Amino acid sequence: MKTHPSPRTRVRRIPTNAAYDSATLYAIIDDAYVCHIAFTDESGPHCIPTACWREGGHLYIHGSNGSRMLKRLAESEACVTITHVDGLVMARSAFNHSMNYRSAMVYGQFEIVEGDAKRGAMEAFMEQLLPGRQAQVRGGSDKEYAATTVMRIALDEAACKVRAGGPQDDAEDMAIDTWTGVLPLQRVRAAPAPAEGAGETPGYIQQWQGKP
Amino acid sequence: MKTHPSPRTRVRRIPTNAAYDSATLYAIIDDAYVCHIAFTDESGPHCIPTACWREGGHLYIHGSNGSRMLKRLAESEACVTITHVDGLVMARSAFNHSMNYRSAMVYGQFEIVEGDAKRGAMEAFMEQLLPGRQAQVRGGSDKEYAATTVMRIALDEAACKVRAGGPQDDAEDMAIDTWTGVLPLQRVRAAPAPAEGAGETPGYIQQWQGKP
Numbered sequence: 130m131k132t133h134p135s136p137r138t139r140v141r142r143i144p145t146n147a148a149y150d151s152a153t154l155y156a157i158i159d160d161a162y163v164c165h166i167a168f169t170d171e172s173g174p175h176c177i178p179t180a181c182w183r184e185g186g187h188l189y190i191h192g193s194n195g196s197r198m199l200k201r202l203a204e205s206e207a208c209v210t211i212t213h214v215d216g217l218v219m220a221r222s223a224f225n226h227s228m229n230y231r232s233a234m235v236y237g238q239f240e241i242v243e244g245d246a247k248r249g250a251m252e253a254f255m256e257q258l259l260p261g262r263q264a265q266v267r268g269g270s271d272k273e274y275a276a277t278t279v280m281r282i283a284l285d286e287a288a289c290k291v292r293a294g295g296p297q298d299d300a301e302d303m304a305i306d307t308w309t310g311v312l313p314l315q316r317v318r319a320a321p322a323p324a325e326g327a328g329e330t331p332g333y334i335q336q337w338q339g340k341p
Numbered sequence: 342m343k344t345h346p347s348p349r350t351r352v353r354r355i356p357t358n359a360a361y362d363s364a365t366l367y368a369i370i371d372d373a374y375v376c377h378i379a380f381t382d383e384s385g386p387h388c389i390p391t392a393c394w395r396e397g398g399h400l401y402i403h404g405s406n407g408s409r410m411l412k413r414l415a416e417s418e419a420c421v422t423i424t425h426v427d428g429l430v431m432a433r434s435a436f437n438h439s440m441n442y443r444s445a446m447v448y449g450q451f452e453i454v455e456g457d458a459k460r461g462a463m464e465a466f467m468e469q470l471l472p473g474r475q476a477q478v479r480g481g482s483d484k485e486y487a488a489t490t491v492m493r494i495a496l497d498e499a500a501c502k503v504r505a506g507g508p509q510d511d512a513e514d515m516a517i518d519t520w521t522g523v524l525p526l527q528r529v530r531a532a533p534a535p536a537e538g539a540g541e542t543p544g545y546i547q548q549w550q551g552k553p
Contacts, residue, residue, distance in 0.1 A: 141409070142407070173381075174418060174419060178422060195353075210389065212377065217374075222478055230390070251435070255438070258438075259431075267435065267517055295534070296536055302479055303538075308546050312534075312549050313533075315531050318525070319428075319526070323521070324521040324522040329520065
């Protein structure tokens, strides 16, 4: 990832919340199950959610060969965005209310991943979703791999924006006597719901619940 | 909302998961704190997250008058997308793994909301975030309102896609003995974190924790 922002990724609105380092970017991506991808075709701009994962300096996606988005992404610019909302920030004035969040935007063009790299990427996806799962299921067949497109975008032109902490009140509002602080939002893993006929519960399923 | 999809909103990929009714659309929007907006300018497509709320048949956003996105949205087409990830779906084969989710896409052009309607929209935003809060803080000043742009987009051209329930295994995989089912993900409200000097805790803050 570039240390300095490009004209497209330089954060102008509340630039003190901007971050351009790989550690921040990778942590935001690794905490996400889906990203939103903006691209444009003859009918205008589209914003489509899709599952994503990271390997090294690339973000990966996959889908059916028939996907209009994947076909279009092979030949045009895209912007990939991930956002986590961490809480509501309560201030003394209406307009100083805010949200705590972590967001990442990546610009560039996707490339198609083929051959052994394609299999490796799909296996990495499963391994990252749930370590240990891969060995307990039927792996992809040649036919399934042939019907699936895997793409990746380099994490070179990217910017993050993060807000954390309590409210920033105006000095002239400090005498207002009201509750202020943060109302946190968290994503939690709830109890696994086995399907009818499910086999024995392995450790990686037992350990699901309660993890952040 | 139109009962029938437009060429832009007709879901082609797994169309059995598509929904075009207002009740589904409104429920997905009302469960969201932020949306992602795709739009295009001279530097290409952008995907920007921003807080959103709904009143009747419109989705609202707001921001600084200086926001490049808001300026651009006043004069060009946009696509607004909201996605909730509800769980990971574990199947007997790698490629039948899936996610449960609820997503909504809205196409159209934003319009600027002015005058009394602008104040009404911002008050509705606060009321929907946290009923009761509005009366306990300093309301927006003329200067704050003048520096803020409120925009809305009609929920006319929209489509939802929802996956729920357990895995759909291929018939030939049913003899594979492995755990199958759903690993749910939930957004929860965690314990309020008061700022230094916070006033008394009102009922709407006490009731925050634990609500879905």
